[in-house]
Amino acid sequence: MIPKISHRHPQGTSSLAALFSLSDRPNSISFSGGYPDPALFPKNELETAFQKRIKLASADLFQYQSVLGNPDLRGKIMYYVKRLGVTAETDQIMLTQGGQEAIKLLASLFLDKHDGLAVEGPTYIGAVEAFNEYQPTYYEIPMQPDGMDLDLLEKQLQQQQIKLIYVIPNFQNPTGYCMSIEKRKRLAKLASAYDALVIEDDPYRELRYQGQSLPPVKAFDQTGNVVMVNSFSKILSPALRCGWLLADPKIIAPLATLRLSFDCQSSNVVLEAIDQYLNDNDFAAHIHQLRKTYRTKLQAMLTGLAENLPKNCTFSQPTGGFFVWVTLPAELDAQKLLKLSKGVTFLPGKDLFVVSHQANHLRLNFTGTTTQQIKQGCQELGQVIQQALQPAIG
Structure with missing residues (x-):
């Protein structure tokens, strides 16, 4: 008989697994997952970068390397964050298997059972699942159009022992x-x-479609109390599984030791290839193309929602990123709505509120579908919501 699985790992399908399943549901338009547009992946350029670096490098390319990751790539990231107003050295940066691993490593390093953890309400489901294993005490701080409610956060900090604060400041x-x-x-x-x-999670920073970029929270950190987390997943390719974190040396040292028991290091072959790609290509031009394409898709979704949602629904008006947030009438449950929806999928918001579990919200992704699919999907979503409202009206 197989031993019992640890209580730290709840049985059944996780919210994150359900999200990926929704994204792959056949014969439906998926607004559910946070997928980039695959047509924008620089396939040929990445193929060339992998081939060139493997051909030119010594056999050490395939050897164990530093737990922090490729130093040349970390150097590029160091210069990038300095342009954002952040003081940093190369040895303060750790390359990780996506931003998700960075969050998980930080959770493992800092969280004990019942430790206080403040998160935005709503927040990113992947971070919640990374934190849940360590059984923290959550403090849900409502989101406002200009970010987390810091008046409430300060009151909680005054009254509770809060160890970590997880935020996504951009989009x-x-x-x-x-x-x-x-x-x-x-x-x-x-x-x-x-x-x-x-923990400043910032994967959408470069995906601003209008307005001026703002400095990261880390730029105002004078005491090492902010860790930056970022990723190449949204701006290059999620399959590369390359993220990074920037932290105070007092955090990096124990984090590096901890990392050795996780996966030792990221794939050096992948990191070397990314470094080669950045050497040989105009990454700024690539980002410009992402912004141009996603700006068009975002406008298509905002127009489609305005034309098709009932008047008693509201939705956010982002100027960047991947997502639009829809608030339904209070009597509707987005999870039940999803079961009614056959032609379009979305992410119900209940699990994104770790304390209040508000049911009348849903998240829509606009980057992973075509403008025609966005138009059709918004029409179908509007019809499903109207259908769900009929019993309440009648």
């Missing part, structure tokens, strides 16, 4: 909201004043 997943510069400054000060650590 938040799932709302699409962007944290104001005033809140970024204040958040860094609050973390320092109350001895908390901010």
Whole structure:
């Protein structure tokens, strides 16, 4: 008989697994997963980069390497964050298997059972599942159009022992909201004043479709109480599984030791190929093309929702990122709505609120589908919502 699986790993399908399943549902338009447009992957350029680096490198390319990852690629990231106003050295950067591993490593390093963890309400489901294993005490801080409600956060910091604060400041997943510069400054000060650590998850930073880029929270960190997490998944390819984190040396040292028991290091072949790609290609031009394409798709979705959703539904108006957040009438449950929907899928919002579990919200992704699919999907979504409202009206 097989031994019992640890209680730290709940049995049954996880919310994250269900999300990937929704994205692959046949004969439906998927607004559910956070997928980039595959037509924008630089396939030929990446193929060339892999071939060139393997051909030119020594056999050490295939050897064990530093737990922090390829130093040349870390150097490029160091110069990138310095342009954002962040003071950094190469040995403060760790390359990870996507941003997801960075979050998991930080959770493992800092969280004990019942430790206080403040998250946005709603928040990213992948981060929640990374945190859940360590059984923290969650403090759900509502999202506002300019970011997390910092007045409420400060009250919680005054009254509770909160160790970690998890935020997505740019085009938040799932709302699409962007944290104001005033809140970024204040958040860094609050973390320092109350001895908390901010995990600043920032995978959508480069995907701004209008307006001016804002400095990261880390740019206002004077005491090492902010860790930056980022990824190449949304701007290059998720299959490369390349993310990174930037942290104070006092965090990087124990994190590196911990990492050795996880996976030792990211794939050096992949990291070398990404470095070669960045050497040989105009990455800024690639980002420009992403912005141009996604800007068109976002506008198509906002137009489609305005034309098709009932008047008692509202939705966010993001200026970047991957997602639009829809709020339904209070009497509707997005999970039940999904069961009625045959032609379009989306992510119900209930599990994205770790405490309040609000049921009348849903997240829509606009980057992974065509503009024609967006138009058709919005029409079908509107019809499903109207259908669900009929009993309430009648």
